[in-house]
Amino acid sequence: MRSRTSRLLSAGFLLVAVLSVVLPFLALVSAALQPSGTLVPRLTWPDEPHWDNFLTAWSMAGFGSLLASSAIIAVVVVPISVICSTLAGYAMGTMRMPAKGVLFAFFLAGLTLPYEAIVIPLYFSMRSTGLIDTYWAVILPLVGAFMPFGIFWMRTHFESVPTELIEAAQLDGAGRFRTLMQILIPGAKPAIITYALLTFMWAWNQFLLALILIRDPARRTAPSGLGTFVQQYGENIPLLAAGTIIVIVPIVVLYFIFQRKFVAGLVQGALK
């Protein structure tokens, strides 16, 4: 009897938790399907769902081009970050080198760094070098800011590789670079894919850097475009809701496909 009550209680508790996450999304979808310009969307499924709001948001409100900017930035940031972190993590995890501890601490210091602390000087130096308003203005700092986590993550992976494997490859005459490319990369694939997904997500979601370093509306990223749009057209709720959905769908789809990797990356990345 008592266990049944506690079972019901805990199931009810979980249900409330799930609803608190799901209901805001349902409200968002219902708002996106109301007639455009509705001031006070009711919390109901509209009689005639206005799917055309998505078309309007995509073309007229410019969410299509915002998405393209975000995609370009993410697609450049991910491979550069992966290559740099893999090389550095390989060195940190398997090689002897001078001042290794100091270097590692130097990288780790970046893990706590708030973007607020670097964005102002970045703004002025990007302005004086003419990089401001180009995609590079966001790409370069993002790669730099992703290095601490990336090196940490890849180092952890390469440290877990048995040293015999590396020694055997080197006895066979393989140099360090060939050992990495031919022997170690295949085993490192899961770690690399997780890291790539996380950097993609962080690059896609990044707001502060994108807002300040790309102020040209034609090159804005999806989050910074959404942040600007809400201040200009905040009253057109259906259009705003449709735009929001357009911005989050790519990342949500990725999450549902690679759910385990996202969770494992964020949880283990934090725990290590």
Place this chain on the structure above:
Amino acid sequence: MTTTSPRVREETGRKAGSPRRSRRGWSALLYLLPALVFYGTFTIAPWVQSIWLSFWEWDGIGAATWAGIDNYVKVATDERLLVALRNGLGFIVFYTVFPVVLGLIIAAVIAARPRRGSGFVRTVLFLPQILPLVAVGVVWRYLYAADGPINQVLTAVGLGDLARAWLGDFTWAYPAVGVIGTWVTTGLCMMLLLSGIQKIDPSLYEAARLDRCGPVRQFWHVTVPGVRAEVVVAVTVTLIAALASFDIVYVTTGGGPGYQTIVPGVLIYKLVFTSNEVGLACALATVLSAIILVFVALIGRIGRRNA
């Protein structure tokens, strides 16, 4: 220190008769080079530059004048900056304390017995963690609106008196924005703590049951002590998110009404782009990163002592 020690090691290496190894030690640095270049140029250099700028008075356009520690004096005395820092620290309650407590309870309930759909529960609860915070802010801005869903529900259940423009209300705007932070970070805390609970030796629970401990006492005596390490991690991660918060506040309230919800990140933005006080903004940014570093170091120490 960094420049001399490698040379010393290289020389002693040579004396020991293995010049090859020490040369290879240097070549290892080549693998580090690309990462160092990006990190050094686009993260560390601006960081140092920001500290340097904090000692100047500069409007961002004209000539800068040396200000010594004037900007830091202002950080400690100017009401706007103090409010921002206080609000940032207060967010720790919403970004860290509530999510860790809630996350622990949810994780304990999930771990208590295998249940159909618990994978689904985890997936859904973790979802806010991967969304762009700007989008989260836009959603909640709508939920909190004067005629928005929350007020519609309140009115529908007869609590219409409670309905208000949450984000424009001097008393309620701050907790309303804080709740958004709780909504975002609870899933991550739950996942971290769940991984901790699953590492607890099941025999501990059995022993507790033999001692006639009910579920609640098992929670206090076995689960809570067992996940200490994970709590430390969850606190560290969410604390940085609280102090460095920007996106949600910028989108929902912009720091208003008045300075009710201003946080350091939003004030730094305003100082640079609205009132042209670049030096002061950099001083605030430097204080912010110092606070974060101190907190992280403290939590790390507490964590080690407990372990």
